[in-house]
Each structure stands twice: as structure tokens, then as C-alpha cells.
Amino acid sequence: MNKLMGDFFHKLKKITPHEEKEINFFASGGSGYLENPTSDLIALFMGNELGVPPWLLKALMQCLNVDCDIDELDITSLEVIREARTSDGKYLDILISHQDFIIGIEHKTISAINNPFESYDKHLNSLIDNNQIVYRCILAPDKLSSLPVDKWPLINYSQLVTTARNRLGKDQVHDPFSKWNIFYTEFLNHLHELSGMNNTMVMNTENQNFVKEHFNLLLKARDLLKEFETAMIDEGKKTLAEVLPGTNISHRINNWKGDYKAIHLSPECWGNGKTGVSLVYYPSEDEQDVIYYVNGWINISDYPELTMLRNMVLEKMKSDSFLPSADKSDSEIIPKAKELILSFGTPEGSLEEAKLLLKEMAMFISEILEN
Numbered sequence: 001m002n003k004l005m006g007d008f009f010h011k012l013k014k015i016t017p018h019e020e021k022e023i024n025f026f027a028s029g030g031s032g033y034l035e036n037p038t039s040d041l042i043a044l045f046m047g048n049e050l051g052v053p054p055w056l057l058k059a060l061m062q063c064l065n066v067d068c069d070i071d072e073l074d075i076t077s078l079e080v081i082r083e084a085r086t087s088d089g090k091y092l093d094i095l096i097s098h099q100d101f102i103i104g105i106e107h108k109t110i111s112a113i114n115n116p117f118e119s120y121d122k123h124l125n126s127l128i129d130n131n132q133i134v135y136r137c138i139l140a141p142d143k144l145s146s147l148p149v150d151k152w153p154l155i156n157y158s159q160l161v162t163t164a165r166n167r168l169g170k171d172q173v174h175d176p177f178s179k180w181n182i183f184y185t186e187f188l189n190h191l192h193e194l195s196g197m198n199n200t201m202v203m204n205t206e207n208q209n210f211v212k213e214h215f216n217l218l219l220k221a222r223d224l225l226k227e228f229e230t231a232m233i234d235e236g237k238k239t240l241a242e243v244l245p246g247t248n249i250s251h252r253i254n255n256w257k258g259d260y261k262a263i264h265l266s267p268e269c270w271g272n273g274k275t276g277v278s279l280v281y282y283p284s285e286d287e288q289d290v291i292y293y294v295n296g297w298i299n300i301s302d303y304p305e306l307t308m309l310r311n312m313v314l315e316k317m318k319s320d321s322f323l324p325s326a327d328k329s330d331s332e333i334i335p336k337a338k339e340l341i342l343s344f345g346t347p348e349g350s351l352e353e354a355k356l357l358l359k360e361m362a363m364f365i366s367e368i369l370e371n
Contacts, residue, residue, distance in 0.1 A: 038194070039082065039093050039107045041187055042139070046096060048080035052180055055171045056187075057096065059164035060103070063155050064135045068100050071170060086123040090116045095124075102132045106152065108140040109194070117149055143196025157195035161188050229253070229261065236265050236279040239355045243362050244269060259283055262295070267362070270369060274299035274339070277361050279354060292354035293330070296342040296361040302369055306340045309368065313342060323364065325356040 047054030054075060061070050077099040084095035084104075094105035104124045106115055124134045138149060142156040165188060172181060211218060237249050247269040254262040259282055266276035278295035300306055313333055316322040323344060330345030342361065346353035 038109060038191075042105075042107065043080050043082050043094050045184055045187060046080050046094070047075060047078050048082065053171070053175050053184075054078065054080075055167070055184055056160070056164055058171055059160055059167055060105075060137070060139075060155065061101075062163050062167065063159055064103070064137060064153070066101050066103070066135055067133060084123065086116075086119045087126070088116075088119050090119040090123075092120045092123065095127075097127060098132070099130050100132060101135060102127055103135045103137070105136075106138045108138060108144060108146070110144070113138060113140070113144075113146040113149065117152055121151065141195050157191045161192045161195065164188055229263075232261075232279060232281065233263055235351065235355065236263050236277075236358065239358050240265055240267060240277070240362055243359050244366065256280075270365065271299070271302040275302045275365065275369070277358060277365070279358060281351075281354075284349075289349075290351075291345075291349035292351050293343065293345040293349065294326075294354055294357045294361055295344075296365055297339050298342075298365060298368070299339045301338075303340075306335060310335050310340055313340075323357060323360045325353055325360055 042056060044052055045054065045056035046060070047057055054073070057078075057080075058070050058073060061068065061073075077097075079097045081095040081097070082093070084092045086092065092104055093107040094103075096103040096105070102124055104120055106113075106117070106120065120136070124136065128134065136152045137155045138146070138152050139155050139160065140146065140157070142158050146154060148154070168185075175181075233251055233253075237251065240249055241247075244267050247267050249268070250266045250273060252264045252266075254264065256262055261281055263279045264276055265278065266273040270276065275298050276296075278297070279292065280295060281290050281292045283289075284291050298306070298309065303309055310333055317328055317331070317333075325346055326344035327347050328344070332341070332343040334341040334343065344357060344361075346357055
């Protein structure tokens with residue numbers, strides 16, 4: 001059994017958890033993956049609005065090997081149309097017309113590729129007025145599987161994004177820096193996420209196999225962590241009850257970045273629940289222990305003179321008698337608009353030290369609220 005557990009923890013240490021990514025501006029609206037919003041943005045960066053450089057068009061032209069001087073593209077005759085209507089009432093997602101070339105783009109995001117391409121072809125050919133070569137493509141995320149369509153090559157998001165990123169320097173060097181530089185870079189990041197090529201977006205096969213193999217043990221570990229959390233809540237409440245007997249103590253839990261767990265305790269005798277103390281714990285650097293520290297937070301509704309209180313705390317910190325269990329070198333006094341946070345570690349970071357500090361912090365807060 002010990003060997004089994006040893007193997008389990010050895011494998012568990014090798015697991016790389018999913019990393020939460022910074023939210024993308026174009027994904028924040030909730031429907032940034034849908035076809036029409038994405039098509040609108042693709043057309044925007046291909047030149048359908050005056051003043052927006054057609055950098056994405058140049059990347060697509062390179063992907064399609066358009067016979068044209070892409071770097072010195074003259075956009076005087078450029079016209080970009082969304083939902084171009086054919087003679088028989090069909091709609092092509094994006095039509096790009098230029099005196100030197102014509103490009104038809106059918107954009108897909110989720111739905112299967114089953115479009116009236118013959119109608120599109122007739123419409124594109126009818127637009128030739130200067131012996132232009134007609135180029136066609138289906139633009140889609142890499143994760144969207146599809147059958148080949150004659151004369152309509154598939155350009156995946158990853159191919160377009162890679163080409164666009166490789167062109168960034170020479171495409172943008174001649175244009176003055178503007179908001180479009182930022183928006184374009186963010187949109188390329190958005191397309192990359194939508195491509196499905198980012199392997200951190202989902203659990204990889206190795207991690208899935210680990211979960212399947214050790215599913216029962218992981219469930220037990222989850223339950224054990226929950227029991228530990230409950231035990232820490234009880235420890236915090238019992239500790240406060242020693243210095244604040246007879247008062248009801250409410251609690252709430254926060255999970256902070258870096259695997260920090262914060263148990264917030266609000267004694268009823270301190271007002272309306274906006275002032276309290278926190279028992280915070282997190283894994284040690286060697287992952288062999290748990291480190292504890294204590295926060296105290298005083299709300300402006302319970303103590304209006306927060307600036308004066310901050311100055312008083314900074315002065316008191318010079319004395320060994322103030323929060324004697326605290327490690328003053330591991331501390332932060334954080335002023336906020338509506339509260340003052342007093343954060344202190346302890347010499348060893350142990351639970352017993354943190355419990356002593358929790359009592360000292362509670363007594364200090366009680367004292368200032370009474371005066």
C-alpha cells in the first residue's frame with residue numbers, strides 16, 4: 001500500500017496543471033468565437049474600414065501566394081465587402097476586390113463546410129474587369145475537420161496567424177503607432193486561441209490517463225483537503241472564541257493565486273461583518289509543509305480614521321510588545337479605499353504560531369474598535 005501511495009504521489013508531482021490565461025479582449029464579450037463577429041473583425045483588418053491598415057490581408061495574400069507586390073500593396077482600389085450577395089441570392093462571407101486580384105473567403109468557425117461554392121465561383125468570375133486572377137479560400141480553425149473543396153484551399157487560423165506574426169515588423173514599420181497596432185496583436189492572439197492549437201487549453205492525454213488510473217485516490221484526496229479546510233475553520237473559530245467568548249463568528253473562504261487558501265472570520269461583536277481576521281495558508285516552496293500567516297482587516301465603517309490607524313500601526317510595529325508572535329520583517333500594511341489590511345507572517349509559519357498571532361490580532365482590533 002505504501003509503495004502504491006508512493007507511486008501515486010511521484011506521478012502527481014509530475015502533473016502540470018492547466019494554467020489560467022489572461023482574458024483576451026475579443027473573447028471578453030462572450031461571443032467572440034462565433035462566425036459573424038469573427039468575420040467582421042477579419043474584414044476590419046483586411047481593409048474594409050478606412051484608416052485601419054490591411055495587415056491581415058497581406059498575411060492572407062502571402063498564404064495564397066497572390067501574384068502581387070504584397071509589401072508595397074496599393075490600397076487605392078481595394079474594396080472589402082462582408083456578406084457579398086451572388087446573383088442567385090447566396091452570400092459569400094468576405095469578398096476582396098482589387099485592380100490586380102480578387103479574393104473570395106468563406107469563413108467557418110463551428111458549422112460544417114457545406115456551401116454553394118459553384119454560386120460563389122460564378123460571382124467571383126463575374127467581377128473580373130482588369131484581367132485579375134481570382135483566388136479563393138476557406139478560412140477555419142485548425143480544430144474544424146473538413147473535406148477538401150475543389151479550387152477552395154483550406155487556410156487554417158494557425159497558418160494565417162503565424163504568417164501575420166512573421167510579417168508584423170515589416171508591415172507596421174511604415175505606419176505610425178496607433179491603437180490598431182494593439183488591437184491587431186490582440187486579435188491575432190484571439191485567433192490563435194480559437195485555432196485549437198494551444199495544447200494548454202484542454203487536459204492533455206497523459207494527464208487524462210493519470211486521472212483515469214487514480215480516479216478513486218484523487219476523490220479521496222479531494223475529500224481529505226475538504227476535511228482539512230473544515231478543520232482549519234474550526235481551529236480559527238476556536239482560537240478567536242478564547243479572546244472573544246460568547247460572540248458568533250461567521251466565515252467565508254477565498255482561493256487566491258498561488259494555491260493560497262484564506263479563511264476570513266468576522267466576529268459579530270465587531271459590527272456588520274466588514275471587519276475581521278483571516279487565517280491564510282499555502283504550500284511551502286519544497287511542497288513538504290503548509291505555511292500560515294494572519295491578516296487583520298478594519299473597515300472604514302467601523303473605524304473612519306484609517307490613515308491615522310495606519311500611522312499608529314507603523315509606530316507600534318517598532319515595539320516588541322505589539323503582536324509579539326508576528327515576524328515584523330514579513331509584514332505588509334496595505335491601505336485601501338475602504339479598509340486597512342494588516343498582514344503578518346510568523347517566524348516558522350506554523351499553525352500554532354499563527355493561532356497565537358490570530359489571538360493577538362483579534363485583541364488589537366477589539367481594542368481599537370472600543371476606543
